[in-house]
Amino acid sequence: MDKQSDVKSAPNNDTYLTYAVTPEGDIAWEWNVSSAMQAMITRHMKQPWHEIPLVMRTYTLSSDDREAAYEDFPISDEPLAVNRTRCGLTSPWAELGYLSHGNPFIPILRCGQDPDKPFPIIISTGDMSNVTVGGWWGTEVFDGYGLGYKGNDGLPPRSDDSAMGRPPSYAAPSSFSAALSSMSAALSPFSVAPSSMSAAPLPSAVSRGCKSNFPAVLMLSWEYPPHVVGGLAASVEGLSRGLSRLGWEVHVLTIQTEHAPAYQWSDGVHIHREPDLRSATPLPFMEWVFAMNLAFLRGAERLTREGCRFGLIHAHDWLTGAAAAQLKQSWKVPLAATVHSTEAGRSLGHQGSRGQMAIREADRALAYEADHVLVCSRYMAAEIFAETGISVSKLTVVRNGVDAEAWAGQDAAGDPKDIRETSHGFVGEAADLSSRFEPAGAGEQHIVFLGRLVHEKGAQYLLRAMPLLLRRCPQARLTLAGAGPYEPQLRALAAELGLAAPRVRFAGFAGPAARRALLAGAAVVAVPSLYEPFGLVALEAMAAGRPLVACASGGLTELVEHGVDGLLAAPRSAEALAEQLAAVLGDGALAARLAAGAQRKALSCGWAEPAAEVSRLYARLLN
Incomplete structure (x- = not known):
């Protein structure tokens, strides 16, 4: 058989999708989903792995490779043979995934005949125009992200908002004055480890192959330049550069975007951009977030295959929480989490929609799962305390910086x-x-x-x-x-x-x-x-x-x-x-x-001081 693969690895420890072409022209697929990815999916689906409805989606490409039609094959936990003639395939393109809540298809892996040719994402039998990838809104989002309550504040709701896939209005947050008042005596402990604590020792020379003997830091962030949505990208970039200058080996795992290489070494920081697989059918926002976390986990597994050994995970916001929690459990390493904002703050603490409640739960889950939580202001410390009730000793205020x-x-x-x-x-x-x-x-x-x-x-x-x-x-x-x-x-x-x-x-x-x-x-x-x-x-x-x-x-x-x-x-x-x-x-x-x-x-507000504070915190967590 002429066997090709996008990943070659030990079947019990990794996630891969391979195929082989038989002399008769059939395509035999072989696949495996790592135990870590199985655990993350089963936790998300609230079903045992053997009950997850796995699907192989195969594609037929047009002659110019610009369009594709797809066909789904339900599969069991066994290799699947797909007949080339039956599928009408001109080349073996496929995705392995599963049907999530409400039956949207969530891709886990994809495999193509030519690794140098982009996988087809222009689908003739599916409409990509409403895919809620990378956005705060979309036609199939619960009610959107960061919506706040539907109050009439400053602008009247527009009658066509629902048709536009946008919320009619956003809300101001509460001042958290009650929380600040009750915590007036407790705000002072919101600080980093004592300055007498020595910073971490310098690692050996960093390389693409991750050969350092020092435990590296894996940062998870859904945005990183040039993918910029708000202030999170600049914050992660500034902090990671500052930590690198202090000798830390920092790897930022983010989502692949246009006009950016899959791997980049910039200002001492390793930047890895993992594709978030966009399939033919649109995803609701929360399902897209989970699919993105599958991409983070897939990327982390790839980095460990390449020799990286991470001693600490640093997650940025709830959008990376599922992958961060799974990696903490799988690798048995500490998890730091920076909460840049909360859904409770954006929505004035009102209960809001089902989607908003799901995001608030994700905010809380990350705060509970993390060994330490970082926030950018005392105001945010009070907000997190009011929303989660986590111990004051678990909170540290590390302000943002700027390259003046x-x-x-x-x-x-x-x-x-x-x-x-x-x-x-x-x-x-x-x-x-x-x-x-x-x-x-x-x-x-x-x-x-x-x-x-x-x-x-x-x-x-x-x-x-x-x-x-x-x-x-x-x-x-x-x-x-x-x-x-x-x-x-x-x-x-x-x-x-x-x-x-x-x-x-x-x-x-x-x-x-x-x-x-x-x-x-x-x-x-x-x-x-x-x-x-x-x-x-x-x-x-x-x-x-x-x-x-x-x-x-x-x-x-x-x-x-x-x-x-x-x-x-x-x-x-x-x-x-x-x-x-x-x-x-x-x-x-x-x-x-x-x-x-x-x-x-x-x-006086550069990144040197915030990076030094985070460095001391890392040392405390590692010790």
């Missing part, structure tokens, strides 16, 4: 061509920002908003503040740089308020270079968030030396000192925002003083 030198010294003529967006607002082909953003003209005062277009980022209040502001500062201009499910409502609100271009521009999602160009031309940066665990955009604006107006919500109150390095406005108040923006735009001396104070603070 990378943000400083930009001029308004900086490169504006690092916009990356797709239909989901994510990484895609670079587009020219200049077509959607024009630098402020003579006498114009440019206000910049950077962030996801979701309710909790508060852009609706910024829009409502503009008519009030224009009465006092008629040269004010607003650019909203971001993408998200709330954009149609925000555009409708801008039209209702008579805020057409050039007074208000929607610039789309901005990558790092575009963000620097936008900040360089800003007279003031507005951060009107209703819920903000930390405020990374605010810190980036500080690093760029821009005056800042932010709402006094969440971690922003810990980052911004009112009147010294920025101005704070009452949350959810267009009047308060307009007042503070007018103060900056109308007083050049105040703007210059705030900008100077902001840049001084940013220079």
Whole structure:
């Protein structure tokens, strides 16, 4: 037989899918699912492995390899023989998977005849347009992700939201004032291990083959540059680089994306991008999340085959929780988890939909499973404590950092061509920002908003503040740089308020270079968030030396000192925002003083200190 395989390994310890072509032209498939992956799937399905409905999906390719039709074959826990003539296959393409709740097909593995040829994902018998991969919303999501409760706050619900696959509105979080009040005496223990604890010893030279004798760290993150959705990507990148500079061997396992190699070694960090298998049929959001975790587990198993020996796992947010918990159990190593935000915070603590409750449970599960939980602010520490009740001794506040030198010294003529967006607002082909953003003209005062277009980022209040502001500062201009499910409502609100271009521009999602160009031309940066665990955009604006107006919500109150390095406005108040923006735009001396104070603070907020704190925590967990 002419046998080919995408993975060759010991059947009891690994996951693989192989085939052999018989002299008669039949294709005999052989497959195995590792015990770790079986355990993760059975826990998700709440069924024993022998009851999981496994399926082999085979594909027929068109002559130009651009389209494929598929046929499903239910299988038992035995090799499956597929007749080439029966399936009408011109080449042996297949996926091994199972039918999840509600019968969506979840691929575990795929195998193709030519490893150098991309697997077909343009399906003629299945519609890919509604696949909820990599997005916060979709037509088959429970009710979406991070939806908050369906309150009428700032914007009315739109009648066509359901048809658009988007929630009608998002909600502000609670202030957690009760939790903060009750924990006033307990907040001080939210700190890292004592500074006298020595940092971990330097590992030996790192390599692609993972040959170091020092236990490496495996970071799991669903986004990592150039796949950027929010602040999580920058946070993971900055921390991993900082840890590498301290001598740690850091491997970041993330999801494969366009315009990025499967493996990359950058600034001392090993970056591994694993494909999340997209099959012919759309997945509900929570099932897509689990399929992504299968990809994380598959990638981790691959790295161990290549010789990596990980001594610690660091998971970022609930989206990686299932794989992180399984790897902790399989490898018997400690698990650290950074919770960047919570569904409870985004939804004001309201019970919400079935999907929201599932996400809240995933938040709690990660916090309980982790040996230690890291958060980016004291506000977030109180939020996690209120939501999970975990011990204060299990929580550590490690603030985010910023590469101040990378943000400083930009001029308004900086490169504006690092916009990356797709239909989901994510990484895609670079587009020219200049077509959607024009630098402020003579006498114009440019206000910049950077962030996801979701309710909790508060852009609706910024829009409502503009008519009030224009009465006092008629040269004010607003650019909203971001993408998200709330954009149609925000555009409708801008039209209702008579805020057409050039007074208000929607610039789309901005990558790092575009963000620097936008900040360089800003007279003031507005951060009107209703819920903000930390405020990374605010810190980036500080690093760029821009005056800042932010709402006094969440971690922003810990980052911004009112009147010294920025101005704070009452949350959810267009009047308060307009007042503070007018103060900056109308007083050049105040703007210059705030900008100077902001840049001084940013220079003290690099990644060296957070990385050192996490390094001490790693050492404590390993010891």
